[in-house]
Structure formats: structure tokens, C-alpha cells
Amino acid sequence: MALYYGVSLFALLNFLVGVLSFPTMEQGSTCGYESCNKEKPGMINVHLIPHTHDDVGWIITVDQYYYKQVQWILDGVVAELKADPSKRFIYVEQAFFTRWYDEQDEATRNDVKMLVNEGRLEFILGGWSMNDEAATHYTAIIDNHKIGFEFLRQTFGECGRPRIGWQIDPFGHSREQASIFAQFGFDGLFFGRLDYQDKEQREKDKTMEFVWEASPNNLGSKANLFTGVLPNFYNPPRDFCFDISCFSFNPMIKDNPKLHDYNVDEMVDLFINTTNDQAKAYRTKHLIMTMGSDFNYVQAHMFFKEMDKLIKYVNARQSKGSNINLLYSTPSCYLKKLNEDDLVWTTKQDDFFPYADRPHTFWTGYFTSRPALKFFSRTINSFFQSVKQMGAWANAAKNETIQKELHHLGAVVGVSEHHDAITGTSKQAVAFDYAQRLSEGITSGKVVIQNYYDYLMPDYHSTSAPEQVICENLNSSICSVTESGNKIFQVNLYNPLARPVQYVVRVPVTGSSYAVYTPNATVQSDTFPLSDETKGLIPKSSQRATYELVFTASVPAVGYTSYFVERTSNKESASREAKRSDDTVLQGKYVSVKFSSDGQMASLSSSASNAEVPLQQSFLYYPAHGGECVSDDTKQPSGAYIFRPVDNSHVKIGITKWEGTYKGKIVQEARQKFGDWASQVVRVYQDKPYVEVEWTVGPIPIEDGIGKEVVTRYSIPNFGNNGVFYTDSNGREILERRLNYRPTWKLNQTEPVAGNFFPVNAMIGIKSTKSDLDFTVLTDRSHGGSSLNDGDVEIMLHRRLLYDDCKGVGEALNETAYGRGLIVRGKHYLLLNKISQAARQYRPLAQEVFLRPQITFSSEQLSRDAYFQMYKSSVSSLYQQFPSNIHLLTLEAVPGEPVVPSPPGTTPYLLRLEHFYESGEDAALSKPVTVDLEKLLYSYPIRGIHELALGANILASDVHRLSWKTKNDKPAKDQAKPLQFEGMNTLVTLGPMEILTLQVDIVSNRRS
Template structure:
């Protein structure tokens, strides 16, 4: 398997601008960098840590490439010579997507210079992710991956001195608790950010709690997920009046006594005054001041010239009794000295959502902005995991170019996690660029899929097929299934447990064609034809499709493996398509399987009731689509704040979407079908809002598959569309949302846990990110109503028994957040964009609800991958294979499996793989599934034998036994609560090795624990 260095070399063979990459550096250990490289401080003074930095958005107003070639390359070109001149100078860099590109273009001499600066701690990498990811619209799997991508570049390029020690989320629009937990498990010693709610910040400033210990997983992981967290005083800008970039208008230092405009004394006075104000808000004699901003230091000499003078003249005041000492520093050096002060800090156990920067500017709109892009990012991440797994299972070699192809998608995904990418807060041209990068990456990754599945098929005696892909199945488009009389469908399951998947394939059908489906064992599988919904036909992107029906069948999923189904057609009518029946015919319509029934009113067509047949729980529930008219304004004053890509500011309560004024019924075009495989109710709320409610055999959820758009704007008002479930449950103003797809947080209307909250926007101020699920509970009835999403959305529960999720937005005003574009997406036809997605609804007793939503949440973000081929053998014969010898326990998820450069010792006769196993239940969620789980690695995989293993930190760039995080003082109410089972294991067994029992590798996982390993593997002899 090619290492990343080899990958970069291969890239340079294509890109003639690359020079000097073949140089191999002798990395120093971390004794010359790290905390030992910090500039000295003066213990009896207030030490101001001057941090030169640039914040380089990986796309926003311009595309990634435009930013790099127009600005970023000049920043790095300019900073490096300045650092060379003066050993005391420091600079931090963050976005590895840019730095890796710049570094690949440098000559040998510059590479050596950069290596020396890194080794001496003068150039320090902070955060280390491919981008500075968003926190409100991201999934934990993608967050970990994009950081691991950056970490691996730094590890291979700079060794230990390249390892980041600090999280730096300075520009994200609110902060998730899971992000803090992830950073702690990366081994970071601290986290700094700039944005938090204006009321929260004022409260912290007045109570001297701008720094705290954030408990990222207080009820599950304990201290291993705690991290020291600081709020930066000026967002991430310099103190007012002290910006010295060429784009700034602040007055530089004039210190030539021969001139009339000498301003040294007034400049020093102003700075000391600013530091005196800042000192009132922090607890130690160390202050941090950020010197830089967006894309600054293109002319680094301007900055450093004035910073040199600032440091010189402020420190000169010490001879007159001043107690302020300035020094060039970094966030990690600041962390180190604050830690040495030994103060005791308050804690925080919730998150920093939602974020408002004034009383009418709640940045809760971006939770749902650009829903199509959000959905695409989630699916692209799904496919990235698939190809990494297949590449590892097939053990593809350098000659397959799999590393190169996979990294095109991995880098595109890393860019897409940026806080102006998946967030939806970029300009339209930039959003298009993100989507194009993902599409290119998926195309390249498909080559890896093809190579891997063919190699596995040949190795295991299966049919070797050429695989094709249908990337528009979500809108019922697939040329091979529409035009071929026979074809094969390969279903790859990236979850290491069996399961069921209902496959929908668009087919052409003219009442003379019948289809049969054959399973991998050669036996016929029950299938049926259902009509493609009218709401699908109105999507302009499917204009070339001839399909009128979908062929639906149930596929049995092989654990971490594939199964192939054969579809044949002929001209003999054996079974006609399932007939449509009018939905509103007087009698209620009921969809029912062995677990669930849902009833629809026979007069209005609306959802009426839901029953869990297994547990004998029944509730009244309705579902409708509403819209908020968006507030328009010029943003000149807080009261004129408009709703936009970032902000959500509705102009009043939501309005139901109907066929017309006062029309409460659905369109007469609404219908239902009841087949053997799937039952479906099609609802038309208006010409621009339709939905299919589906119930499949053997499933414990109901799928609400919605299609929304084009959102009408002829009335001159932007609109924000929500799906609202109204139930008969009493949740007492309380609801629950997930944090980046993992742990669940309790939410309460108009309430914040750590500060007195005055909600000036009663709707927007109660919106929270929903990355995976939202639910309400009736504690008296012990019933839980859960809605899972297929992408990140904003959600809330504004009234008793309600769940509300925002699915689409189309706006006509800008919200004053710099992009200078209204969020008005259009489709291929130039009209408003049509978006479709799904909500998955479950009804359970509280005691057993987690088993359903945890399992389904995993299956949604790790959905099976479908590929298509033309048959070459007997239908379905011997076409199934599993990559595991035995399925993982029901509470364990295979989060990562990929070929990987060695982060630890790797015997030459074996290959190093990266493996992450995750216990995906919380403590107390389920009486059985919340218990610890044990996995035997040696008996797990069928494609290879595990010959050795060593435990790494979560980012995969450091042996766990080498981790030595700074310890902080903070109160905790009970030592037993603080030290959970997993924390006790973590603290007592940090040896970097796995427990060995009877010469086998045994891994134990505790609730919410992710354990990361480098496993050394050897192919199984066939």
C-alpha cells in the first residue's frame, strides 16, 4: 500500500509544478519543539502571548483553488522568510488542505527550511485538520476522517514536531459537545474558539469564566473526553486598532523621532488599556491576543515589523514600572503556561448551540441551508467508507493506484467539512465547486470499488463482473436498469452485521414486461412493481429517464460483504404492477406490518395514528408541511436583521402548505398502494410539496420520503419549509437532539444550562442542530417518539407533543454575513431547486427506544452501496461473500477499516491497517446493549489474519502509550461518576497494547468508546 509520501510523489508525476518531494528528512524528536520551544515568560508580570495567525477559509466567497492561487500561496511564501530572520518569531498554520498543496510545490531548500522551523517550534500546526470543520451540520465520522487526513500528512512530513496539540475552532457558528470529546481523544491539551452567544459571552466576561474545562462526555467517557477550553477575547481578530495587514486601515507604529507623526506613546497606551480590560476577564497572569484574521499575512513583513515595535515599546515600559510583558507565542504555549498556573476552573457539560451575535441574529438557519449539498456530503462520506473497506479487504496494491483514487474523494470530503461548505454558508459558485469535487472523488473511488470487488470475486470463486453505478437512484434514474433486459445488482454492506435493505430500481414497463429477481443462492426473491410518484416526475434533473415504475425487493445483507442479485425480464405478463387506489375515499387507510401500523384519515388524507403493535403503544399523530415567511431587512440595525444563509429569522408563525387558501385536504391525486413488499401512501400537499409514506415488511420504522420545491417566491417573500409532527404525547417543553450523530443532549425551550437566557427570537432561539435524530418523551406514559434524518437539519419542539424539522429554504434577502448573495438555489430548469429526503419515524417505550434509533442511525450513514453489471453466469449462483468470520456484537460498529501508513511498528512481512471500533450506545440507554462489548480481532476478518496490534489515539497519528495530556484542576461532584468504566480502563491500561488472552487479541469497548488500532495483517492463504 502506498504511503502518503508515495501518494504525493505520484501526484507530482502528474503535476509538473511539484518539486523536491523525493527528499527524505531525518525528523527530530519533539524535544526541540513542543512546550520546550516556547519563548520565556516573566512570572511576576502579565504575559501577553502575541499569536500571529491567518484564518484561511477552504472555500467561502471564492473557491478553494481561487483562494489558494489568489491569496494563500502568498501568505506562506511571505511568512517563511520572516520566521527565518528572527528565532523569537512564531506563526501558526491551520488548514492542511492549503498547506499540503503549498508544500508539494516547494523546492528542496524551502522544504528543509520549513522542516527546521517546525522542528524548532517556530512554525506550529494548530488543529491539523484538512479544514476547520463546521460543528452544526457535520457527522462525527467525517470529522474524525478529515482530521486524520491532515494528521497523517503532518506525521509523515514532519514527524512528532508536526503533531497538533490544540483545537482551534475560531470561526464556526456554535460548538458541539462531541467536537470537544473528539479533540480530547485526539490527545489535544486545549481548545480555543471565538464565537459564542453574545449573552453567554457577556455573562462569562462578568463572571471571569472565559476559560473552563469542557466535559465532552460526562456520562460515558469521563475524564478522557474532558478538555480545557478558552474563549478568545476578540473573536479571532487583533485588539481594536491593532491590525497591521496591508488590507487594514489601522495606524502603524511611527517611531522615527525626526518625524512629526510619532505615535509610540499613544499606541502603547491604547494597547495597555486593551490588555487591562482583557485581564479582568481571565484568571491568570497570561493573556492571549490573536494578531491576524482572514487571509492575512500576504505581506508578512508589514505585520511583523509593527509587532516587533509593539513588543519592543510595550516591554520598554517595564523600566518605568509596567507589569506587562509581550512575547511571540502560540496557542499551545499559552495553554502550557496557563496550566502551570494551577488554577481551578468551572466546567461545562452542555454545548454552545444555538449561537446568536445579537438579539435578532440567531445563526440557526445554516443547520438546514443547502439541504441538497448536505445530503450529498452524507452520501459521499458513506461511499468513502465503502471504498476504504473494500480496498483493505481486497488488499489492493500500489499498482492499482487505489491510494491515489481514494484520496481524491477523501480530500474532497475534507474540504466539504469546512465551516462554509457543508454548513451551506458559501456563495452558489463555491457550493457548485464543492459538489463537483465530491462528484469527481466519487468517480475516482468507483474505480477502487470495481477493482476490489473483482479481486474479491476472483479470489472467492464468484462471478467477476464489471461494475457500473447509478448515482441518481434518489430520483429514480438508472440507465442500466431502465434499458437492459437482464442485469445484476451487487449490494455491499459496510456494516459488520447482517441486515435487510429494500432495493428500489427504476424500470421501463409497458404492461407487457414482467420482472423476476434471483438471490445469490439462485432462489427467486419476492419482488413487485410500484408506480413512480408524480412528485418524482416533476424533478427536471431526471428529464431523460424513461422509467415509470420501480422494482422493489428485499436484499439480505451479508456482514461486511457483498451479495449479488440477478434481475430478468420477459414479455409474459406474470404479475402486473401494484395498483394505485385513491387515498381519500371515506374510510381510513391503514398501512401495517408485523411491528407497526399507521392510519390516514379517509377524508383529509392526513396522517392520523401510529401504533407499535409489538409493544401495544398507540398515539394520535398528524404530520404536515408548513413554511415560515422569512423576515426581510437591510441588516442596518438589529431590528432589521434578515433571514439568510446563516440566520433564521421568521416573520411570524408557520403557515400550513395547502392546495389553496383554506384548503385543508390533500390533492385528489393522492393515493396509496399495498403490495407484498412495500406499502405506500402518496400525499400531495401542494404542487410543490409531495411525500411518500412507506412501510416495509420486517422494519420497525415508517419512512416519510418528501419532495419539496420549487419553493414559490412570486409573492416576493422567501420561505423556510418545515415538516411538523403533532402527537398526543406530553413532553413538557423538553426534547432531545444528537451531537454530530453520537451522544444525545437534552434541550428545553427558552433555557440555557450555564447562563440566564433571555430569548428575543422565540422560534429561531429554540432551534438546534439535528445531525441524526430528534425525539420527545412522555415520561408519564413512558413513550418516546423519534424522528431520524438522512442529513443534518435544524429542529425543535416548539409546542407540547410536537417535533419540527426544517427541510428546505429559499430566501430573497442577504443576512449581512458577507457572502452578499441571497440563498436562492435553482435547478437545471432555472426554477427553484427541488430537494428530496427522508425522515424515519419510530414509536417505542423509553426503555427500549435506543435499540431502534441507534441501529437505524448507523444504517442510515453506513447504507449499502449498489453497483450494476450485465450477467455472465447462471442467475445469482454463488455470488455472496463476507469479509468477517463472525458478525460484530449488536452494540459495536466498525467505524474505520483502511490500509494505512504505519504510525507504530509494522513488521516487514505484514501490512498495517487502521481499524476503529466503536461502542455506539450510551450508558443506561439499553439494559443489554449498554453493557461493555468484547471483540476478538484475531477471529474477526476472513480476508486476512491479524498478526499484531497496537492502540493509537483517535486521530491515528500517535501510539496511545505515548500520550501524556496536561492535567487540569476542576471540581467534580463524585469520583465514581467522574471515573466511568471506560475511563478506569483508559487510565489503568494505557500501554498501547490490546489485552491478550490465549494468544488472541481481545478488545473490550465501553459505552460511547471508540478505540483506534494499527493492526498488522497477513493475507489468508486460499
């Protein structure tokens, strides 16, 4: 759908010519469903799927995989496809393919385009990497695919557009991932891993293929996705791997009768038996057979030659009565055949967590593994959201340097979401490489940030802004600008949210007497002495700060605010130094926490709930199970993937030191120490509705020869949640969890602790059956979590292990830094509310936790008056605040050719708006809401609006997904009809959980 107005006839004609000439598909192209090889009617048609699964880092780094294997795979596959029009191949990871394609000469590129246009080389999934589904935030999932989609669209047009999700290796599958795929316009999803008990039941019931209702209460059929479980994970059937990696143990097809090892009849019999066995678990006469695995086809000719033999000799058996027919195919061709059968399919509404591949082997450890890397990845993802906005406001669409830096940062985010990156399941050397890439992403983002402030901050007295410095180690109270002896520095905060925020800034400083200013006022501030635990995070030679300066910053919607900080001896204007006391109560306007005399947390009260509950908090660890890599599952060790405690027992770490309370005007805090290697600071802010718990864990001791899984547990005795708790799905919809229960199959529980841990991306909570109370914990990164006992919320924080868990990584998860075990610090946010009011507290707060203001520092040595005369202190890019249930999910400049050519004199922007409440979650905020785009985008006249699919690679009106019949008696709630833009209308309406993706053409009235 589109809107154009205010355009001259000449410009309109030019625009129409652009539409007519914009390439979508090469002349004579037969890609997509029209390019499939033909089946033979009346037979079992086996769709052989040649593919390679290329991890974007795992045992070796991204670059090492490319040079050692991937480039040779693509070289060989292209040559084989060119030589035989019947052959097919699918490719997934754009982080590798884009690199290979850029290295090719023009002739090879033309060959690739020919193969793509004829459907012989098909791009499946299309993401920069095959992302994990447990530890990833939905914003990163969207961006990971969007960057890959954009390359494919710009390079190959419509024939390059992926239609199928291909999550063959992630260790469990989230419902939100399926919903996102459906909103991309995908027709289906295939994956390899699901719980062994679930798979056994599905094979018996012939429900290996079904329709996944991924948002039944919100988006309805818009989020339904046909889903298939692959029969052999994603490998070839046993004995039919023809890759060089299998050469030493798999038989090849030896078809020369003169040779003593001639085995054609034996191999054909084996394959036919394998096919008949597989057919027992599937409903149709179409079977999918993956022919490839990790980094297969380095010698593509070998694999294809053997498959040619297999097809030839198996199909020759048809003359003797066999009903098996083999053909080269793709997942999309297979899916189309299933759709043509017009069957009625079963449905599923829950997810596929947790995953176990055998008894005692739950893949729930990786929910927490490498928590520092998980935080770094989440931080850079948040950083990317802000930087994209800042680039858009600074007119970055016309700046190639800025676009290059944004692309690099997006690629960094895409790599970090890979299912062996953010999961923490790579080798240590590869984890270091991921961290280095994330750090390089900050460097790219800094270029964009500087461009933004250079454009918006100068107030006619300067052509550029002060140099902006990003302090990457604020989490450890380190910042070169603020602790280097500067008596004057500035703190600049950019808020990506479409509403103003009151953000509490914590800045490391070298003294206790500072003043904070805006142009017209002195800002109230406190100073707190650094704790011994903070000082011990890094070597003393790198730690100069002695205090933290704390103040509340008011940051406008989608804009920035600048604060001027000066070290002062004027006691009247200086910050208030918080002093230690033995008081055991932290009291704010909305919440309070009480402690016992020995420093244990004792109770929590909140005005939102109008209640006080006993709240206990403790640290504990599960001794990790040792073991060995044998077939006996009872000897399964705990490792990077697997969480397995010894005897399901835990050891409590008692409080050893109560360090009292420190009270300022802005915040009050209590400091506790647990044993020699765990501590926390509990904070109550004067004007915040939550309790902040900053935990520090490490170095985890291993001198006793026992690995440890460290957990924090919040307990409300007699709460009455009856084994039911709630976790988010990738930061969006909330799913109900029950102890020792799976909604679609009967669970035989072999691990009562590990088998009840679920991914916690943003929140975990419990609801009382005895009162109208909801207790929720928000997190700053992904964890594993559960509620194993009544009133408990348990979150795993850190892991240090001594055994490899036999899943391929080949080393123990034993992270170190500065010559000792790794110390990790993070935050939780505790909320106590009435059940009916809980969402209006945790929904916006979860956004604020994820999208914290982007803080930069400068040290312009000017007087306060001179600084504020030279530079604007505050700018908002919105005309008015968004409705309180609408989130500005994306605002970024569109590089290159947009999906729809823009009218002359305009610049295309990608805009995503999100309704972030679920249906029925809140009496008022769950209702549909209408916004006027032109009133939101201040002083930027709109000349065109086009609704796109979520992946921003096709018009929404051009998405025509396959439809499926289901056995669900209750029809899924349908989404409202697509929006229509006519005349001068710029109104859009969003329902619960709906994401609206738009290309908005805005008049270019700013300098380049």
C-alpha cells in the same frame, strides 16, 4: 501497547532495528512546550499569536483562494520565521499547506522542517479543513483530521503532531467535537464564537476558560478538554490589525520622531489599556492575543514588522513601571503556562448551540441551508466509509493507484466538511464547486470499488468482474443501466456494517414486469408506478423510467450480494404491480399508519410500544424576515446563516390531493400532495419497525416577494413532553434540550422560534411524561429542529430567501436548478417505542440510514446460470457477526510507514471499533462487551496489535495530556484502564461510547 508472536529471531531483530531507526523527532529538536519564548515573572504576559484563518472555499473557491492569497501567505511567513528565531506562527488548514509544500524545492522543504522542529512554525488542529460542528457527522470529523494528521506525521514526525484544537470560526460548538479532540490526545481547545449573552456572563464571572466535560456519563475524564474562549473572536484587538487588508482604516505604528504622524505613545497607551480591559475577564496573568484573521499575512513582512515595533515599545514601558510584557507565542505555549499555574477551573457539560451574536440574530438557519448539498456531502461520507473497507479487503495497501484514489476521496470529504461548505454558507458559485468536487470523489471511489469486485467476485472463470456503474441520481429514480432498455442487469450491494442487513432496494425501470434472482431462488419483488412528483424532479427529456422495482436484499456483514434482474413476461415469476386503492390504512408486521378520509395522517401504532397514538403531520413555512445591513438588530434579515421568521408566525400548507395507497407484498405506501410545491410518500414495510416518510419540497414560490423557511411538523396531541426534547450530537451522544433555556446561563429570549432550533444530525425525539412512550424521527441529512409545542417534532426541510443576512456571503440563499427554484427530496424514519426500549431501535437504524449498502449496477448480458457460475453471488469478509452493540467504525489499509513498523510478511491495517450505546441507555446493550479480533477477521492471522489515539497518528501509550483541577464536586466517571495485549491475547473490551483505535498487523497472504 503491542503484541508480537510467531516471528523468527532474525525477523524480530530486523523489526527492533526498524523501531529504533524510525524517525520521530530530528536530533536537537525543541518543538512543543520546550520551544516557547520565555515570559517575564510577575508581569501580565501577553502571548501574541500570529495566525491566518484560511477558509477552504467561501466567497471564492478553494483553488482561487490558494492562488490569490494562501501561497503568498506561506511564502512570506516562512521567510519571516527564518530571519528571526523569536518569531512564531501557527498554521491550520492542511488542504492548503500540503498543496504549498508539494510545490516547494528541497531547500525550502528543509527550511520548513527546521522551523517545525524548532517550534517556530506550529501546526494547530491539523485537519484538512476547519470543520463545521453542527451539520457534520462524527465519522467525517475523524476522517477530516486523520488525513491531515497522516500528512504531518509522515512529513514532520512528532514535531508535526497537533496538540491543540483551534475551532475559531464555526458558528457554535458541539460537545462531541470536544470529546473527539480529547480522544485525539489534544491538550486543549480554543474558539472564537459563542452566544453574546453567554460571553457577557463569562466575562463578568471570569469563566472564559474552563474544563469541558464532553462525555460525563460515558467516557469520563478521557473526554475532558480544557477550553478557552478567545477575547476578540479570532481577530487582533481593535486598531491593531497590521495586515494589508486593514491598511486603509487601522493606524500603523509611526515611530520616526521626525514625522508629523509620530504616534508611538498613543499606540502604546491604547494597547496597554486594551490589555488591562481584557485582563478583567481572565483569571491569570497570562493573556492570549490573536494577531491575524481571514487570509492575513499576504504581506507577512508588514505584519511582523509592526508587531516587532509593538513588542519593542510596549515592553520599553516596563522601565517606567508598566507590568505588561509582550512575546511571540502559540496557543500551546499559552496553554502550558495556564497549566503551570495549577488553578482550579469551572466545568461545563452542555454544548454551545444555538449561537447568536446579537439580539434577533440566531445562526440556526445554516442547520438546514442548501439541504441538497448537505445530503450529497453525507452520502459521499457514507460512500467513503464503504470504499475504505473495500480497498482494504482488496489489498489496496500495495496498490499506489488505489491509495491515490482513496486519498483524493478523503480530501474531498475533508473539504466538504469545512464550516462554509456543508453549512451552505458559501456563495452559489462556490457551492457548485463543492458539488463538483464531491462528484469527482465518486469517480475516485469507483476505481476502488471496481478493484474490490475484480478481486473477490470472479469464480475461477474470469479474471475480472463486470464493469460496476454507480447511479448517482437514484434519489430521482434515474439510472442509465436499469432504464436504458437492458432486459438483463445486475444489482450489487456492499454492506459496510458488521452485521447482516435486510435492505429494501428501489430501482427505476421502464416496465412493470421484472424478476429478481439469486443463484437458488426467485426473490419476491413489487413494482410501483412512478409518482408525478418524481417525474417532475428533472426535465422530461432525462426521465425514462415509468416504474420502480422494489425488492428486499439480504446483504452479509462487511460483504456483498449480487442480484440478477431480468425483464420477463412470465407472470408467475414476475414482480407484483402495486395498484392504487382508496384504502386509508398502511399495515406492516410491526407498525401501521391510518389516514383520515381526506388523506391526513391520523394515527401511528407499533408493536414495540404496544400503543396507538394520534399522529398528525403537516407542512408549513415561516415567512422570512427581510431587512438591511445596519446596526439596528431589529432589522436583521433571514439568510444563509440566520433564521428569523416574521413575527414568529407560520403559514400552514394544507393537503390538496390525496392520491390513495399502493400496496405490494414488501411495502405499502400512501401519496399526498400539499399545495403546488410539497408532497410526500408515507411507507410501511412488511418487516421494518419504522414508518418511512419521503418528502419532496420545491420549487418554493417567491413571486409574492417573501422568502420561505419550510418545515414539516409531526404532532402527537397531549403527549406531555413539557418543552423537553432530544437531539444527537454529531450522530453520537444524545443531548437534552429545553425551550427557552440554557443550562449554564440565563437566557433573554429574543426569537421564540429561531432561538429554540438546534442541530439535528441523525435524530430528534420526545419522551412522554404521561406514558412510557418515546417518539423519535431519524433523518438522512442534517437539519435544524425543535419541539415548540407539546407533542411536536418540527424539522426544517428547505429554505429559499431573498435577502443577504449581512454575515459576509453577500448574496441571498436562492438556489435554482433547470431554470426554477431547487426541488429537494429526503427521508425521515418515524419510531414509536417504550422509553426503555427506544435506543435498541434507533441506534442500529441510525447506522443503517447513514451506512446504507453501496449499490452498483452491471449489465453483463449472460444467462442467469452462466452469470452465477462465472461470478460469486455473495461474500462476507468476517468470520462471525460482531456483537449487536459493537460497530466496525473503520477498516482501511495503512499507506506508507505505519505508526509502529510492521513485522516482515505482514500488512498494517487501521481498525476502529465503537461501542455505540450510552451508559444506562439500554439494560443489556449498554454494558461493556468483549470481542476477539482474530475470530472476527476471517482467515487473516494477526501478528501485531497496537492501540493508537483516535487520530491514528500516535500510540495511545505515548499520549500524555495535561491534567487540570476542576470545581466539579462529583468526579467524572473514568474510563477503564488502557487495554493490555500480552502473549496470544487478541481480546478487547469496550465500554459505552468508547472508540478503540488499533493498528493491526495482518499476515499478507493475498495477491497485490
